[in-house]
Amino acid sequence: MPVTRTFLFTDIEGSTKSEQQEPVAWAANHERHNHIIEEIVRANNGEVYKNTGDGYQAAFVNAPD
Numbered sequence: 001m002p003v004t005r006t007f008l009f010t011d012i013e014g015s016t017k018s019e020q021q022e023p024v025a026w027a028a029n030h031e032r033h034n035h036i037i038e039e040i041v042r043a044n045n046g047e048v049y050k051n052t053g054d055g056y057q058a059a060f061v062n063a064p065d
Contacts, residue, residue, distance in 0.1 A: 006065070008046065008058040010037060015054040030054065 050057040
């Protein structure tokens with residue numbers, strides 16, 4: 001029986017410009033962003049399989065998760 005996976009891809013729009021303009025604020029916000037994404041994915045039975053700096057890729061076994 002085939003298995004269906006659901007994928008989540010995120011990216012922070014304008015992150016390069018934000019980092020250049022406000023590096024201290026960017027660092028704090030980026031750290032908080034990463035914590036939130038990782039926490040939410042785990043809490044919903046997902047798995048982060050790649051972090052691309054300001055983006056995440058995660059997979060879920062069930063779409064409703």
